[in-house]
Amino acid sequence: MTDEQIFDKTRSIIYDNMINGEKHLDDQVIHFHYTKPAPGRYPYQFFWDTCFHVFILTALREYEMAKSHLRSLLSLQEKNGFIGHMIYWDRLMPGRVTDFFQSRPHLRNLYKSHMSALIQPPLIAQAVERVYNFSGDIDFVQEVMPKLKTYYHWLRQNRDFGGDHLLTIISPFESGMDWKPTFDVPLGFKPGKADWKLFLKQVSVDFRNFVNNYNLRRIYKQGYFRVKEVGFNTIYAQNLKAMATLCQLMGDKEEEHFKQLGREVDKSILEVMYDEKDAAFYDVFGKDNQKIRILTPTIFYPVILDGTPEKISKRVMDTHFFNDEEFKPDYPLPSVALNSPSFNPSHSIYIWRGPTWIVNNWFMHKFLMEKGYGEEAQKMIDSIRALIGKSGFREYYNPFTGEGYGARDFTWSGLVVDMINMEREGKNLKSQSANSH
Structure with a gap:
C-alpha cells in the first residue's frame, strides 16, 4: 500500500x-x-x-x-x-x-x-494538547481544563498509595496491556506459557475488587494486586508536563504544581524502577516495590522522559533495543522479549505475550527520530507499512511472519498515519536545513 x-x-x-x-x-x-x-x-x-x-x-x-x-x-x-x-x-x-x-x-x-x-493510562492531557497544537483552539482548552485538572488531582490523591508519586494499578486490565507477562508474578503464576489457571487468577482480581465495591482503601490494604507499571507511570509523567503546558496557555496558577509533580514522577521512576545491573526499567509490585525482571517494551518507555539521564537512556537502548535475541524480529517490537519463557508469537486470547502491537512502535518512534536513531526509526515505520500491506489493519501481528491476528479493521494500527506525518516533517526539516546552507 x-x-x-x-x-x-x-x-x-x-x-x-x-x-x-x-x-x-x-x-x-x-x-x-x-x-x-x-x-x-x-x-x-x-x-x-x-x-x-x-x-x-x-x-x-x-x-x-x-x-x-x-x-x-x-x-x-x-x-x-x-x-x-x-x-x-x-x-x-x-x-x-x-x-x-x-x-x-x-x-x-x-x-x-x-x-x-x-482506569487506564492517563493520556488525555496530551490528547488535548495535541488538538490545540494542530487547531489552535484555545477556547476548547478553556472548556475542558476544569475537568482535566479534577481528573489528574483524583489520580494523585487516590492512586499514589505509597506516597512516592507513582500510581498503582489494582487490576491487570488497567495497564491497557492485558495479560502482560510481568503481571504473572504478583498473580502468583509461574512465568511461562499462559493457560486457564492464569485466566482464573487474573479474572479473580477484578472479582475481588467487585466484591469490595471498588473501595480503594480496602483494596490497598488487602494487597492482592498492587503494581506500579512502567508504561502507565511514564505516560502519567508525560501528561503532567502536558498539563503544565496547558496551564501556561491559560495563565493558570497550577502550572508550577503540575510541572513539579512531573519532575517528582520522573525522579521516582528512575529511583524505584530502574535496575542498574540489568539496564532496564521494571514494573514493581507490593509494599516493597519488588522489581519484576521480565523484559517487555515498557522497559524502554522512560528513555523519553526529561528526567532520565542520556547515558541511562543510551545504555537501555544499546543493551536491549538492538539485541537480536530480545527485541529484533523481522517485525518489531514483540510484546515480550523473544527469549522470554512467556513468549508466544501466535494468536491467543492471552494477548501482549509475544505478538507485535503497533502502539509500542508509535510510542518509541518520536524518540528514535529526535535522538539520532534515524535508521532505526525508518526501519520501524517501514516494518509497519509492510505489516499493513501484508495483513491489513489488525489488532496485533506475528513478529516473524507478519500474519495478522485478533480484531480486523482495528483502529490502533491507524497510528501509523501519525508516524508518517512525523517522518515527512523530519524530512522537510532536513531539506530546509540543507537548502539554508
Whole structure:
C-alpha cells in the first residue's frame, strides 16, 4: 500500500467504527461521539483508545471530530474527577466475562449508561494538547481544563498509595496491556506459557475488587494486586508536563504544581524502577516495590522522559533495543522479549505475550527520530507499512511472519498515519536545513 492508501484506509476505518448518539441521564441530554477500536469486538468507548483516536484524527486533520471524542470521554466524569476506562453507552451489560466485574455492583448499571470502575493510562492531557497544537483552539482548552485538572488531582490523591508519586494499578486490565507477562508474578503464576489457571487468577482480581465495591482503601490494604507499571507511570509523567503546558496557555496558577509533580514522577521512576545491573526499567509490585525482571517494551518507555539521564537512556537502548535475541524480529517490537519463557508469537486470547502491537512502535518512534536513531526509526515505520500491506489493519501481528491476528479493521494500527506525518516533517526539516546552507 502507498502512504496515501494507508491514509484513506485509516480514515475509512475510523468513520466505519464511529458511533454517534445521545442519552437522557438525570434530566439532561448527553451527546456521545466516539470510535470503537474494532467493529463488534470492542463496542464501548475506551479511555486510552479515545486518546489514540485523537492522535489519529488530528493526523487526518479531523479536528472537530477529535474534540467531539474528548467531550464524550469527559461527559460522565464523576464530581471527584474519576473517569472509568470504559463508558457503556448503548450496551449497558458487558459482553465478555472479563468485563463484568470491572464495574461497581450498582442496580442503576443495569439500565443507565455508566462507566467501569477501572482506569487506564492517563493520556488525555496530551490528547488535548495535541488538538490545540494542530487547531489552535484555545477556547476548547478553556472548556475542558476544569475537568482535566479534577481528573489528574483524583489520580494523585487516590492512586499514589505509597506516597512516592507513582500510581498503582489494582487490576491487570488497567495497564491497557492485558495479560502482560510481568503481571504473572504478583498473580502468583509461574512465568511461562499462559493457560486457564492464569485466566482464573487474573479474572479473580477484578472479582475481588467487585466484591469490595471498588473501595480503594480496602483494596490497598488487602494487597492482592498492587503494581506500579512502567508504561502507565511514564505516560502519567508525560501528561503532567502536558498539563503544565496547558496551564501556561491559560495563565493558570497550577502550572508550577503540575510541572513539579512531573519532575517528582520522573525522579521516582528512575529511583524505584530502574535496575542498574540489568539496564532496564521494571514494573514493581507490593509494599516493597519488588522489581519484576521480565523484559517487555515498557522497559524502554522512560528513555523519553526529561528526567532520565542520556547515558541511562543510551545504555537501555544499546543493551536491549538492538539485541537480536530480545527485541529484533523481522517485525518489531514483540510484546515480550523473544527469549522470554512467556513468549508466544501466535494468536491467543492471552494477548501482549509475544505478538507485535503497533502502539509500542508509535510510542518509541518520536524518540528514535529526535535522538539520532534515524535508521532505526525508518526501519520501524517501514516494518509497519509492510505489516499493513501484508495483513491489513489488525489488532496485533506475528513478529516473524507478519500474519495478522485478533480484531480486523482495528483502529490502533491507524497510528501509523501519525508516524508518517512525523517522518515527512523530519524530512522537510532536513531539506530546509540543507537548502539554508
